[in-house]
Amino acid sequence: MSDSEDVRRQVEDFLYLEARLADESRYQEWEALVTDDMRYWVPAGPAEGDRDDSLSYINDNRARLATRIRQLCTGKRHAQTPPSPMRRIVSNIEILSDDGTEIHVTSNFVLYELAVQSKGRLRIWPGRATHILRRGDGRLRMAAKSVELVTAGEPQPNLTILL
Numbered sequence: 001m002s003d004s005e006d007v008r009r010q011v012e013d014f015l016y017l018e019a020r021l022a023d024e025s026r027y028q029e030w031e032a033l034v035t036d037d038m039r040y041w042v043p044a045g046p047a048e049g050d051r052d053d054s055l056s057y058i059n060d061n062r063a064r065l066a067t068r069i070r071q072l073c074t075g076k077r078h079a080q081t082p083p084s085p086m087r088r089i090v091s092n093i094e095i096l097s098d099d100g101t102e103i104h105v106t107s108n109f110v111l112y113e114l115a116v117q118s119k120g121r122l123r124i125w126p127g128r129a130t131h132i133l134r135r136g137d138g139r140l141r142m143a144a145k146s147v148e149l150v151t152a153g154e155p156q157p158n159l160t161i162l163l
Contacts, residue, residue, distance in 0.1 A: 014140045023086045027069045035143045038062045047148040084113045103133045126150040
């Protein structure tokens with residue numbers, strides 16, 4: 001297997017693991033995949049410009065992300081009591097760049113959420129995710145994730161899940 005094929009396999013494995021942990025509400029394990037300087041961004045429109053100057057549904061630094069995860073883990077987050085069963089499909093994975101330290105990756109996804117706490121509505125969240133994955137201690141970790149929803153310009157229901 002060539003180096004580029006090995007990197008592609010590692011990236012794909014990482015993205016599939018990240019999706020599975022989020023889908024299964026295994027938030028502490030999901031959090032273990034992130035770096036200390038992680039940024040998590042879901043803009044309320046196209047993912048263009050500076051995230052700090054853009055209207056966002058979510059714009060979390062590492063501390064805010066940790067708070068969000070702690071809240072989800074309490075089992076008392078009413079918007080997620082009981083937790084929504086979820087499954088996502090990740091596809092069209094492209095490695096945009098790899099400088100030996102960081103890998104910039106983009107992919108498409110569709111997340112299916114059964115909002116059991118909201119009359120059992122099936123919510124469908126299609127979008128494009130961009131990750132910055134950083135190499136360290138023999139594994140990949142997530143330094144940034146931005147999620148550009150297809151429906152970003154439309155009113156959104158409660159975004160209490162990890163996209």
